[in-house]
Amino acid sequence: MHGRPRKSLSDGGSQEKDMAKAAGLQSLQTQFFKNHHEKIYTKEALQLNAKLLEINPEIYTAWNYRKLAIKQLLESESDSAVIKQSLDEELRVVERALKRNHKSYGAWHHRKWVINMGYSSLDHEFQLLDQLLKADSRNFHGWNYRRFVADMKKSRDEDELKFTTKKINENFSNYSAWHNRSAILSHMLKNKYGGISAKEQEMTEEYELVRQALFTDSEDQSGWFYHLWLLGQTIAPIGPKLEMSWPSNGSQLIIDFNEQSHAYVSDFDTPFGTDRCMFSEGIPLVLHFSEPVKGVNASTVTVSSLLLESESLVWRPISPHGLQAKTWVTLLKLPSTKFRAGETYKVQIRVADTLGIISLNGYNFTCPTALDFSLDVHTMTTIRSTGGNSVTVPLAWEADFFFPLAIDENKFPIELHLDSLSIDGSGNQENTRWQQETLDREIKVCRELLEIEMDSKWAKLTLARLLIAQDMLSGGSILRNKRMHTDEVLQLFNDLIEIDPSHAEYYKDQFSLILLDKVSSGKQNLQEYLWDSKGTGSLSNGERNKWLRLHGLSLSRLGSLEQLLWVQRLDISHNRLQSIDGLEALQLLGCLNLSHNLLANFTALGPLRQIKTLRALNIADNKIGAHTVNSTRFSFPSALNNSSISNADTTRDADEENLEISWEITIAFKGLHLRQLDIAGNPANDEKCRRLLMKTLPSLKWLDGTSVN
């Protein structure tokens, strides 16, 4: 009943009439509550209740009262004929209530409850449903209920599918029917068709069907949504995958120690050629999965190396809450006493030899993967420590200090290292011919439509998604140099921002993701973003520091971070970021420039808390404090729902008005060892805030460039 003006509830009666009605309803209600309170379930009381529900089916208590009455009857009555009779009466009450409002949740729920008793004719329910869906074919309550009855009746999926086909033929602008179709198909594909070819045939027919809708009315979104669902089913990887690791497979790390036995690890397999990092506690091992998983532990991931000490490694999920994360980290301790210069130590990691890593959707990680890297102990105690507390100059963020990185092509030892993580386990699903054919065909169809409907936002968006999917499929997430369509996809999103301004923010997000994917997908593309800084600041260690600078790209969202696990210094300033979700994957990150973005509160910096290596942070010129998070309205981390923050974390002396910001600062920074923080140019940057920051971050040396003491 879309697009029909709602009729006024008062049927044109005079005001007195309405008043009389209200009074009648009120007295009914009073009587009902009295009955309810006194647990009176006589026939008269039930009739009164039915009368009330007929006028107003939205009184949930009244439905519950009926349930109580039935329960009492069931306890005392053994004659099934009597029970059936009163249950049939319940169904009639529901029908009358639904006539009043066919979208009353309470009434529908009551009907389900009654039918569930198993006394009533399910065929009769189907007949009623046919009538209802004839009158209002898009009543989602009706569709829901149909699924419920079909399930009870154990109707054949094929018959239910036929019913949706009939409804779609009548009018294909019917989300409910398409949705029911997707539900039935999911069920069919899951249960009946083990054979891939049967699924492929079924899916091909669905594409064929929805294509008719897309071409008949290219502006109707219901078909496009179904198409999107089909696309998801077509390319969906079954179960989580291991996407990336650090150190990457086959890489060779060179270790130097200083006199304090701090390990300096040089990674030759970064796009910089080499990048050196100091670890005092041990080398982190980072595993990045394609979706959040749980169950990463010493039994599901085995690490074998001579270096390993007797106790098993503890894997930590990089996630603010819960046990699921895309990124998991453990520390490989490097006791200097065990090393000998000139030796090479192999480290082997085997993921999922045994089952136990499970995705959020309950899928098992089923492609056992092995990867290895080697540690070359170069020299012992040759590097003099310049870092630490003795440095007196803060890190300079300014652009003047950066120089494009001069890359000596010859110095890249292995051209494809970044591109070939080669965690190519035996279990990896082969891209089927069918997937390729389907994508090729759908891309062709979309292009055909766009020739006629040049400005169809749905066709453009779908084409973009198809092209992305094709790139993913032909390249996997591994061979990044096979991105064929990136530029076209970026152009499509640019067009979409123009022609559909009301969804511009979404398109900008997608644009950002594709851009980041492009940037991070190979040495050639990365090259222009690699910089050298001449800084001599807190973290320079006396050397030139290598930066990845993704500044001024209008990014509104972060993605493809799994490709950047090696990054230690990241500049993403002068973008449009409101959130930095996902950044926690960068477990080697030491310096981060987030200035000139749109971050609106400290809570948005939450992911930083997971990056223990972070030492210098620039969040100047954002909007922090402009928009505080109302922690009672959202399930953001807050004092009430975040178990990771104990009560002890709170600053006890925080006065009332600062309580909120105090929480936010705690959430973002507690436990970090920042030495340098730049926060100027934010609304929240007042004296109190600074005091709180210093309290939360005792390691802080410089705040906004001035020494803290």
Next chain:
Amino acid sequence: MADDFPDIEPTTFDTIVIGTGLQESILAAAAASAGHTVLHLDPCPFYGLHWTSLSLDDFTAWAAAGGRLPFMPPGVTQINGSAKPIKAPDGEDLEIEPVNNRVLYSDFEISSPGSEPLGPSRDFNLDIAGPKLAFCGGPLVDLLMKAGASNYLEFKSVEASYIWSGGQGLMPVPDSRASIFQDRTLSLVEKRHLMRFFKLVQNYCNAEELNSEVLESRFVDFLDQQRLPSSIKSIILYAIALADHDQEHGSLEPSTVLKTKDGIDSLVLYLSSIGRFVNASGAFLFPVYGQAELPQAFSRAAAVKGTIYVLRMPVTALLIGKGSGIYKGIQIASGQYLFSHKLVVNPSIALPAALSSSLTELRIGETESRDVHESESSSASVAVAAPNSSLRIQEMPCPVTRDPFKISCKVARSVCITNQSLKAEFSTLMAIFPPRSILSKQQTAIRALQLGSNTSACPRAMFVVYFSTLCSDIELGKETLTAAINSLFIHPNETASEHDTEPSNNANALEGRKPTLLWSTFFVQHSTECSEKSNPIAECCMPDETLDYRRLVMSTTKIFQDLFPGEELFPRAAESEDITKNVDDVDDESTLLN
């Protein structure tokens, strides 16, 4: 005769209407509803006249009589012996002008190839002016509602529409969003173009974006500009815009060209008709029990407003003022004189020359009409058997017009009875044969309408199929209709083995068997045009060659405005206290259909 009938009281009316055809009935109802006193007469014992629906026996009798309806007097009129002078109510001496009836049908051919009896005659309601359909959103439905006549009717909607394609047989017409979606014969690109075109057309109409030059241009050129593939073009022209003449080939006379304006109007009406009534699946409605229900419903509405009805009452003469030459009244078969200011006559009545207001136009008219007149009069003279001394032959000079047949065109019609539906899943359906689709020399579109027992057109397990095509040449009309009939049906004497030997029928064999033709009638109906000036005498017209009632309503409106200048046809306000009830009826659209 006078003894058989009691006198009609009163004897003076505002308007007398002769014949209960659709147009006459609408006028009677409209006049009565506007407060005028009306007397409505019909020579037949039933309603409808040229719009009637007959039982199988009556239909056969009608065909055997060469198209003369029962009680319709022959083409000559008996003159009363008494020459007693009569006066009009205003005192003027009157002259009696005998009325001549003409037969507007010819070339009947009945064949009943089926040997088995067809069932009770009364179970058939066969239209003599079929096929005709009303657009759900068309003016006739509006008129029915305004007149309150819809209360007396029940409709069935046409479930599906097909177009004949030489190679593939009957193909569904993609005329709505849902049917375009379901169609699997159009390519995806064609679907998109067609839907785009439908939307464009609707927007054009709303925004009147098109300039007058485009609106006056040929619709077929407009379609070309829209880059529509020729298969779609043909569908739009003949199955949706319902063009009669071949728009694509050869040179067209200006009168047969479908203008862009009219094409778009038709399309808009067609598209807006789909979905107007929740329980009507397509664009068209057909009244249960046949087309005769329409005039009957209007007559009932007229009766409610006080119109006096007398059936089985032929009119024998008109009364003309001796001095003024103005119409004053009529004499009916009972011999009674009745007076009125205005007169509405059905097309069978040939008016005396002096009274026929459209005479001047006719003299300018085409020579063709004269041919028809001659052939018609010769066939009519066959019907006039047993010459009697008291009869005066029509051809006598004064006062009968020499050229009473204002024939505009001829329509070849055929009624067929079959044993099964053309499409198993539907019973009420329409089929269009575009020009040149069935014969290379076929110049006009053929329309076919199949009705099943649910419209009460025929008994169960049978179907009635009406065919019609506009024809200038009777032989050609017969030939094309026969070809269309043969393409859809098989004759019972054609044995199955004969079919098997024909390889071309293999495709049909796969689809299931064609229906068997049990009974068929072919005839030619001559159309007439309404008089140009309709006061004080309005001449109504024959059922025209179009499929729907738009032209009829338009000419009826014009006649009414001529008859009653300044008055509106069924003004809303006239419904007075009934208004709320009627509004409810209109809103509750389901009441119109069942």
